[in-house]
Amino acid sequence: MIRIVIIGAGLIGPRHAQSVQVHPLTQLTAFIDPSPTAIPIAQSFNVPHFPSITSMLDALPRHQHPHAAIVCTPNHTHVAVAKELISHGIHILLEKPVSDSIESAQDLLSTINERPDVKILVGHHRRFNPYVQTTKTQITTNSLGTLIAVNGLWTLQKSDDYFAPPLGAWRADKSKGGVFGINLIHDIDLLHFFFGPITRVHAESIRPQRHRANTSHTAEEGAALTLRFASGVVGTFLVCDATPSPLNFETGTGENPLIPRVDPTKSASDCYRIFGSEGSLSVPDMTRWSYGGQALKGWNGDLTIEKVSVEGVDVKPFDKQLGHFVDVLQGRVREVSCSVEDGVRALMVVRAAKESLEKGMPVEI
Numbered sequence: 001m002i003r004i005v006i007i008g009a010g011l012i013g014p015r016h017a018q019s020v021q022v023h024p025l026t027q028l029t030a031f032i033d034p035s036p037t038a039i040p041i042a043q044s045f046n047v048p049h050f051p052s053i054t055s056m057l058d059a060l061p062r063h064q065h066p067h068a069a070i071v072c073t074p075n076h077t078h079v080a081v082a083k084e085l086i087s088h089g090i091h092i093l094l095e096k097p098v099s100d101s102i103e104s105a106q107d108l109l110s111t112i113n114e115r116p117d118v119k120i121l122v123g124h125h126r127r128f129n130p131y132v133q134t135t136k137t138q139i140t141t142n143s144l145g146t147l148i149a150v151n152g153l154w155t156l157q158k159s160d161d162y163f164a165p166p167l168g169a170w171r172a173d174k175s176k177g178g179v180f181g182i183n184l185i186h187d188i189d190l191l192h193f194f195f196g197p198i199t200r201v202h203a204e205s206i207r208p209q210r211h212r213a214n215t216s217h218t219a220e221e222g223a224a225l226t227l228r229f230a231s232g233v234v235g236t237f238l239v240c241d242a243t244p245s246p247l248n249f250e251t252g253t254g255e256n257p258l259i260p261r262v263d264p265t266k267s268a269s270d271c272y273r274i275f276g277s278e279g280s281l282s283v284p285d286m287t288r289w290s291y292g293g294q295a296l297k298g299w300n301g302d303l304t305i306e307k308v309s310v311e312g313v314d315v316k317p318f319d320k321q322l323g324h325f326v327d328v329l330q331g332r333v334r335e336v337s338c339s340v341e342d343g344v345r346a347l348m349v350v351r352a353a354k355e356s357l358e359k360g361m362p363v364e365i
Helices: 013-022 036-042 053-059 076-089 103-116 130-140 179-195 247-252 319-327 340-359
Strands: 001-007 026-032 066-072 091-095 120-123 147-155 198-205 222-229 234-240 272-276 280-283 287-290 304-306
Touching: 001 013, 001 120, 001 234, 013 026, 013 036, 013 066, 026 036, 036 319, 053 076, 053 179, 066 076, 076 091, 076 103, 091 319, 103 340, 120 319, 120 340, 130 272, 130 280, 147 179, 179 222, 179 234, 198 304, 198 340, 222 340
Parallel strands: 001 026, 001 066, 066 091, 091 120, 147 234
Antiparallel strands: 147 272, 198 222, 222 234, 272 280, 280 287, 287 304
């Protein structure tokens, strides 16, 4: 049995805890969080609460120490927490993003090189989403032909209490929060997963809404991006957390139980449109357009429309991610699906997007 602790009892920690408790090979050992508000959360899972990693290790007998930890703390604390865990030889599932800065992320990479025995999986859990895995299969089987371009959207309105102090104040801070590091980075990782590394980005800021009413809200609220991939694919992406919209990953897939899924029979729900030489695909409604086997392939021909079937929609991506983590720890899988290096690549694109906003010009990555 693999003993696992959850570090951070905010929005994501309890979701991970649920996955740990339902997996047959893992045991939830404790919650670690300095805030007293974490105590009732730990009690709801019937496990102890500790304010720090050190206090947990001091209190538990050696034979009850955790084998692994899932880090769900604010972004700017990820590296410090991970380095402390590495020093104790504890394996890590590290929530995205790896850090809030490239420099500290590189510091983590250096630490990892000194402890290759410690496994680290970065929690870009959407790689395990069935819609994402089906899309990846469509790409790798050449169903769309030569990939040409992608158009993406993450547009949604966050409520005011999401940014409210004390727990949510960091999300409104330009140096710690913002829609790029909290949300866009998920999409950047998936774009890397689908098309390979992004090499250039140009960002144009949306018109800020929250800063006008509250000058202490300095974090970016969104931007329109143009992207160039090393593979030759080009793309556009609109990200905005200040508009009522169903066009985002969560609303389209229903992955997040806190965000209601849109009824695809009543509303558009796609967040990615992928264009290839032989067909195009919208995700997650999984509609594929092509000219099929027609002799005439062009705008005068009738498009063939088909729905691509998706299996495993009832399995939670968090559960599949944990299952992969367990397989890595037990040696059934050699490499993690999303490494720290992968996480840093996504972080570099986010930083480049922020730099582009400031400079008003494209940034090479």
